[in-house]
Amino acid sequence: MNSQPSRNEASLQDDELFDIKKYLFLMLSNWYWFALSIFTGLFIGYLVNRYSVNVYNIQSSLIIRDDESPNSFTGAENLIQGLKLVRNTKSVQNEIGILKSYSLALKSVSELDEFGITYIGVGRRGVVKNELYKRSPFKVFLDSSKSNLTDFPVNITILSNEKYLLEINNKYNIKKELKWGEPFRSDFFNFTLKIRSRELFSNYEMGSKFYFVLNSLNSLANAYKGKISIDLNDKKGSILVLTTSGFVPEKEADYLNNLMQTYIQKGLDEKNRIAENTIRFIDSQLTDMTDSLNGAEKRLQNFRSSNKVINIDKEGVVIYESIQKLQDDKGKIDLKSRYYSYLKKYLENKQELKDIVAPSAMGVEDAQLADILEDLNKAYIEQETLKLSVNPQTPGLIAYTFRLETLKKTLGEKIKSLIDVNEVALGEINRRMDDMEKEMSRIPYNERLLIGFEREFNMINKMYTYLNEKRAEAAIAKASNIADNKILDYALPQNATIIKPNRRMIYINGFFVGAIIPLLIIFGLNFLNTKVTDLKEIHRLTSTVVLGTIGHNKYDKDLPLVSNLRSTLAESFRGLRTNLKYILREPDKKVITITSTISGEGKTFIAANLALIIALTGKKVLLVGLDLRKPKLNSIFGISQQNGMSTYLIGKDEFNSIVFQTKFDNLFISPSGPIPPNPAELIGISRMDDYINEAKKRFDYIVIDTPPLAVVTDTLVISRFTDALLLIIRFNYSDKEVLNLVENLKTSEATKNIALVINDVIAKKHYGYSYGYGFKYGYQYPYEYSNGYYDSEEAPLTLKKRILNFFK
Template sequence: MYSNNSANPNQPQNPFLSQKEDEIDLKVLLFNYLQYWQWIAIAMFLGVLVAFLFNRYSTPIYKVESSVLVEDDEPSLGMDLFESGGFPGIGGKSNIENEIGILKSYTLAEESVAELNLNVEYFREEFLRKPRLYNNLPILVTVDWSTRQVVGGLYRLEVLDDSSFELTIEEDGFSVFNPKDPYYKSQIEDFQLPRSIFSFGEEIKGDQFAFTVNQISSLPGDVLFFRLVDTPSLALKYRDELAVAPTNKQSAILSLSLETANRRLGEDYINKLMEMYLNRELKEKNRASESTVRFIDEQLSGISDSLRFSENRLQEYRTQNKIFNLSEEGSVVFERLNELEKERSTTELSLKYYQTLRDYLNSNQTGDLVAPSIIGVTDPLLNSLVETLSELQAEQVRLSTNFTDQTPAVRENLTRIDNTKRALQENVNSAIGNTQNTLSDLNNQIRAAEANINSLPETERNLIGIQRKFTINENIYIYLLQKKAEAEITKAANMPKNSILDSAKSGQLPIAPKKSLNLLIGMILGFIVPIGFITVKDFLNTKIEDPKELENQLKVPLIGMIGRNNSEDAIPVLNNPRSTVTESFRSLRADMSYLSPNRNNLAILFTSSISGEGKTFVSINVASVYALMGKKVILLGLDLRKPKIADDFNLPNEKGMSTCLSSDLHWREAVKPTGYKNFDVLLSGPIPPNPAELLLQEKFGKIINEIKEAYDVVIFDCPPVGLVSETKELFSFSDINFFVFRQAYSMKGNTQILNNLVEKGGVSKMYAILNDVHVDKGYGYGYGYGYGYGYSNNSYGYHEEVQLPWWKRALRRK
């Protein structure tokens, strides 16, 4: 009942009591929320209802998945030598991250979207949503993408009859797509169609748009929607929505997934994306063969003319000189020269390839590398370096499409290209020198063999010379044709190293909305929102609500709490003695025997910070509770500015304390009986012009002393100490002083007024009372105020039983 401020600070605290206080706080907090249980229940119901409607009318989202197996390339011959020589990244192993980057690249998405022709999105109207149409379209919109087009906004199409329709703008947000600058669109404000009624098959054309709507299976009255979307925007959209990740850290299997509202569309897109991915890989593999074929075709175009010319000369010489075969000696010399010439031709072709490769490296070109093995160069190290450089350059093109030059992956790949080029240049320079030496040796051997021809007849010598040129050109031509055939066979035999494990499949159940989770979230939000609102409201509340909080702010004990008087009767102690309010006043009377023991006469003062806090109500009922126990009690109305006691007792206020202080009227003549036994009242009297000066007269002190001798209990009903000054002078006449606060009415800052009275004003025997405590907020627990108890309505009890709601009775049982 008493405040902790009056306890001995040196006394050890009881852990059980501390635990009990925490329990009381939690119960008070729970009661504070439970008084709004109807609103919380309504909010939770609304939260669940909103979640149900969201589940019912939101568009289901499905997850489409597929998988790709990424095969690792076998290391090329000689790669271990270069890796050990300090050239990083010249191996043949595929990088999973690179393959993920390829699958999520803008270029691949753009190719896939273009193949599927997804530039027109169709929708139908349903309640609260517009699901997208993909197959079995009722109309078909054809767009001329070679001209400027207005894209982005939503058109509404209503079919009027079999040949006409009405076209309007449903949603704005249009922008102009220019095919000459496809990656930058300009916004357009207030886009309007030339008219609203059109015919099917008619071109709808304007300065910045041109499209045609064709009838397929729509019926009169059908309402459809469509949107034009340019390919770059679609590619960016699908690239961002596609998720690619390895199935696990050690796996070379990539999982592709896409969340979409249209399952068939998602499956078609992922399947097309994987198809374009494998085609792209196949094109990369065919690049070397195509470059080789082009190189050989260039050589063939020059040698074919020489072969035709030498063949004609040979035929003409044989016809004119009637010589068709060489002699035995001439055949030997010819065969020897033929072998040397063939070897020299092959060497010259290799030298030409090396020189072309050197020029390629010096000019920093990219792409179109011819494989050395196709030309006949059998150096394994050179073949490996050319193959590696080609792969690294292709990788650089892929990375540059998706990343900037400052990206670590791009910079690392550039370093690998530079290292490979340096190694290749050294190898090519060495090969050129060796080839030139071999060619010089072959020329010496040919000159030596040609010397043996001089011993032959002139006709035979000329025949050998002509036949030599023909044979040389023929051998080179046949050799190039053979290499071209090999390159074409290689191209035809190329297959992507990666493969599709699973085609795109959609789950049977949607992944969104998550119905159970949404219902739970709706219920939780419906609970949290009102709880949060109540918490914020209480946090911003400047009125006194919690007795515990009041007790902690005061420098004096909180001696008691008076419950809310639900009746209009101002004196429940006398008129309703079994009420819970009466019991709280009895409890206060019992406590005052401890506050001022061994006193036969008692003077009690009641004041407050402002008017309306219930000090007069408390004064009257404290006086009444003493009168009930047989004490002779008088209630003094000292609030000369705003008297209220006369109205509560239905008494005229024509004379009272102000009359006694301002005239010769004796105070006994001004005392009036209240109509209740042992209970008199001295009203405040007419409102004087100088109430403060009247109460400060010596005459007032004499009157108070006489009254104390005549009565057992004297109750002072004083004006609010926070508003007037004379109350501070009245504390000297009382034995016990009470400062009345009112729950949900008194300001929290008013506690400082009471603290200043004690600390700076030197007022002693000061205590606090909290009036008008709301039972429904549960603040009565542990503060000497409860709900009352009794046996039954038709038997006896201590005071009147209060019927509580079910949730309050349940908490009390706990």
């Protein structure tokens, strides 16, 4: 058998549902708060846009040659690479690191004269402050021979075409009038202000305020290093897009353009450095050889002149040529020895590896040595690039340092091996030359001397010529060098875009924030509101029947029905009277008990007016005041008698003596009487049952006003003879927890025929009810809903007012 869900379970499920219609009408009925909040948000957005300083974004682009590409060298560059006088070990990622390096940023800002000082123009209200850069009406000339404090504002006010007011506040308290062009001297500032141009100066009124700040180049370089971004235009390409932002597009463009030019020049200088070092090394060798060559040539000429010997015989020529060949080999070995000594000294002095002369420049064709030097150069460049962007203790940088040391050790061992090989080769040549010297002893003495002089001259001459050839090759390499990278697009101020403030987005945010704030307030107040405000809430939280709803009493009377029988309030009591018949169906069901959970919910008001509206139908009604603790019926009906229910229950009075006719037909009342010390005990005695039985015989209906049941137990005591128990719930007053108590009472055997009456419902010409904290909701009828059946309490609305009233 399938079990059906209980009413409470269904109510809990419904309670979890979001009542969209409810909140929609809450928002519509409070439209003016939304309008005010949105207007405020938009106005704040206007102020932000009005007083925010524009931030511009500007771009430029570079083409980087990637040496990892097989087609990176073309034309003349292939020739230079063939000479092996220039090394290229570039990659795009390394070049990005160099462009974002501190050293390059520092060099760039140092070369820009206007970057040393920041000029700021102050608005009339002192709110807006704009950086002027080259548009400032004056220029500051520093006295470099004396100190100037950086990062401290110096205030300037234009007084006239001849004078200005200088102010340095805070601890210095300097205030002085100076002429344009007059030097200012102090312990911390030494400068001269001159008008930049009369055209710019004429754009500013007298009294215009400015201030300037002397920048620290270190801080400036770090700032630009941090804010520049570099991205690859295409992952497969090598075009770099450089982006930066700032308050003055001209300033940012100058920085980007100078950064690119400095970077390109730096790369070209590094390419030329090897060729320059080669030329310098060869020049030092040629200097030593020039004197030796001149001396050898002079000695040869003198010998020929004095001995009249011009040529040697055939045998001497053969010996001479053999010695000459050996002498050439010895010269090459000697040149290699000089180069190996140069490398050894270079390593011992721990100089920068990027300045090493290439081995091919000195005729050294050892492939292993060339590979070691190439690996060493690559590792050194990668280490230097990594130093620009990481901490010295980074594992990657430590690994490169270790690799460099290993390669240096390998190079040192290789140089030692080459020196040893060279010495062996030199010894062999010297031995063969000694053999040739013995052969020369057979030719005439003068011819032997001539061969010696010519041999010396030719050996030095060939070395000199060889070095000149290598010098020419190095000079060609230097002259033919072109930059690896080139500027594709310069940064142009007119191409700058505004990135802040985003005026459109600020207005959109202002609109949405303005709309969200009252929405959050509505949701928050609704969430925090623990009072009963909605019939739907009652249905969700309890299955107890709502017998009727009573409108708000705005007549300032305890019995408003007397003079307002055609009012909506009277009609709500008539509805309650009609609904009672469905509970009191049997003729003997006459006792109606009216209570509430706490004081102030209107139980006595409803008891009195319900009794009156029933009496108006011709039924005899007895209104019983059983709220013996705080009786109010006496004041409502103007009864001054001292006897009542309390005196009857203690046996002092009889039934007839405590029942009084009111001024209304068919309505009688039994007042509470004096307040007893033990109300609950009195109500529980059998005399109370006798009273009810007698009342049933004489009256058609008995309406009992009892104390709040959440405060005292009196109501539960009289439940034994109650036929209908009406529990009063007051809108915007009763707590929602009361409904849990109602649900418990319904399941209790002590109560029967319990029903709810909702009090103080404020009708706003729409279905629905007033909502706490000033927020209202409901479904509005576009017409008067009395339709002539009862008197409307307000004048009929015009169509315009009806439309406007919908949003109230």
